Amino acid sequence: MPKPTFSNIAPEKRERVLKEAARLFATRGFAETDMAELASRAAVSKGSLYDYFESKEDLYLSVCRDALARSRRAVYGGIKPDWDLYRQIDHIFRKGAAFARANPEYVRMYLNVSASGMEQFADKLTRDVEGYTADHLKALLRQGIQDGIVRSDVDVNLAAFLINSVYIIFLASLVSRHYQIRMKEYLEIASRIDARSATEQLDKVILTIERFLKPAQTRQETA
Amino acid sequence: MPKPTFSNIAPEKRERVLKEAARLFATRGFAETDMAELASRAAVSKGSLYDYFESKEDLYLSVCRDALARSRRAVYGGIKPDWDLYRQIDHIFRKGAAFARANPEYVRMYLNVSASGMEQFADKLTRDVEGYTADHLKALLRQGIQDGIVRSDVDVNLAAFLINSVYIIFLASLVSRHYQIRMKEYLEIASRIDARSATEQLDKVILTIERFLKPAQTRQETA
Amino acid sequence: MPKPTFSNIAPEKRERVLKEAARLFATRGFAETDMAELASRAAVSKGSLYDYFESKEDLYLSVCRDALARSRRAVYGGIKPDWDLYRQIDHIFRKGAAFARANPEYVRMYLNVSASGMEQFADKLTRDVEGYTADHLKALLRQGIQDGIVRSDVDVNLAAFLINSVYIIFLASLVSRHYQIRMKEYLEIASRIDARSATEQLDKVILTIERFLKPAQTRQETA
């Protein structure tokens, strides 16, 4: 909830503020981000920042909401409703990974919301963020079972939970130092994780999810 | 690396410092934790804290290392080497969940290391933390394949990565507000996640992992 | 000295600005009053405020002068020149108290001028405010002595000073938290000071002043 002033200013300025805020919050974290530095990077005055947002918290929340909208557009925007579960999962994972590579700051900010001291933001953001994805995945799974392309003994809620967990950790592995190191340790990758190696792993992950979901006969056909 | 002084003081004081530090860091996060408050909670003087540790960073790192040792003991301590993969996974997940419920501060600190601004700690901790688990899981998987209790088409590294990812997210869901809300959204749990409902979900998760790993015939036998 | 612009605008707007300024200055004090808040309460733009007045100081001064004119009209307006001292004092005290109850903000602003940091305003306002009252009271006292209704041994200047002092403190006791508490402590009033109890005390104050001024024989007659 930015102040009304924020919608009155030049769109480029608005973009600049949101973008630099995301970059800084994603680099330093909420507590360590300095409003003065943010203002100077966004080429606005400190005072203006407070004309646009009630507080640092409000700014953070606004950036998160903006990030959410953007990522949803980027990941879910191109989906055709008639695509089946597997095509949609493939699309979501690939667009998600591409988005994470192009906008690592947004994924970092997502991860930060699970850190200590960020509960206030989780309370205001998480249900919104996760509810959408959860509903989407569950609907797809249910339809998949109905259509016979998903094993009927799959627990829809748990499967959605697990698929999204893998999604989160995979994206996190593209943007957070900790998860990067971890992924390299697990997948025995020596070099920096570049687009190529990321895609390579992504292929395997998607395949694994499919194999896990498809009914026995279907799987054999695929193999 | 605490200073030598830290090993000379009374063990109860040492415990108190580590415990209160973990609690505070896990509640507030690194940046927001106040050394003065920490000192007062641990009933030592601010000066003493700096007699024991080089800096706030050093203290944080020491607490993390201590936490790692404790959690490893709690989770891997009771494992008999001759247990097979499934028995070990069951043990690890259950002990891990119990540990997370008993010591949420340690899991929270783990999560914090993936947040922005914590890269310095990830660089010093992550490989250690993850390497051990990764090696253990991979060895088990390899042995499992050799013994014919794990599907031979499983990619060992990726499977270890995925199993551990699920483990992390599950524990996170027991201690972090964000992941709690998320889990409740996915698994459609209305009430607080208590020991009972956590175990219930855990059973399903463990079962799902098994089903995913076991060769077709084995799975059919199980069913 | 508002700018000429201020006399060109709609009278209702002029009133609104003066009234809201008085209310806010009287509530927060000069330093703590925010020109932005004032503008929004008066439903004018911040820019307009500076079209009407040179500065915050100028606005404050203007409000004080306006308050002075209003209070003089309210208190001295209804006096007939042929009334004697006692009738006029009675009238002044009662109209003054009524004015204070109806417009506490003006009396509060008067009190504020004696606070630290307000010397600039005292220099510009006090002589004006006090000179008028002093002259009036002294003239009345002199006439009273001449007419034999005031003790001849009364020091006119000091008596005027004391009468007005009592007047000030009494009005202050109707509008300022500090003087309210003080009055309740002295006069042992338990409840809020309402119109009834204020009038009751006022009667006694006026009577006391009369008794103090009247020559011995006159006083006995009165008793």
Added chain:
Amino acid sequence: MPKPTFSNIAPEKRERVLKEAARLFATRGFAETDMAELASRAAVSKGSLYDYFESKEDLYLSVCRDALARSRRAVYGGIKPDWDLYRQIDHIFRKGAAFARANPEYVRMYLNVSASGMEQFADKLTRDVEGYTADHLKALLRQGIQDGIVRSDVDVNLAAFLINSVYIIFLASLVSRHYQIRMKEYLEIASRIDARSATEQLDKVILTIERFLKPAQTRQETA
């Protein structure tokens, strides 16, 4: 309620802080006083100020309480319990005036508490300050009536209220620009109010109070 630290530091430093705080608060007022300037004047660091006091408010309150104790000691300290009303009033007014001349900052701070925005301080200080004086004056008046040195038709509470009102305004006239100008206007004093002219007026004020309180016969004897 300063923090315990404040009682641990060197007494000279403690005095310095209280004294410079009183000076600055009395010069600028609460809102306009800068903690940084105060720290530098008291030759302590800004941080230390916050080791001694919870906040600016706490510091202000502490200075007021200290001022109250000092002024009470200065004014009421030398009184012998067997002195009669008139001797005590004479003593109080003269010591009060001397104290105000020697420590104008304390009287200014008293006046500030009645200004807008200072209600929080009035709530915490006024009853204490005024209760003591009120009780003292009322007891003296009651005793005076009993002893036949005070007119029996005097309303004790109101008389105490009025005497103290005159006391307040008189002291205020020694320290506040506004009340100084006002006094000069009323008493037609052209020059600065120095010790001599102040004492001169004080004599008259005390005499007037006496004349107002003494029974008719006594008064005639006095005259």
Added chain:
DNA sequence: AATGAATGAGGATTCATTCAT
């Protein structure tokens, strides 16, 4: 005459760390 976005100096408060005792 009116608007409201923009500015940046200013001000309260915090906190890691030091050091004399």
Added chain:
DNA sequence: TATGAATGAATCCTCATTCAT
């Protein structure tokens, strides 16, 4: 080894005033 007073840079936020429209 223990203490806790001292420091001052750092940081969030405010606000009088200006000025382009």
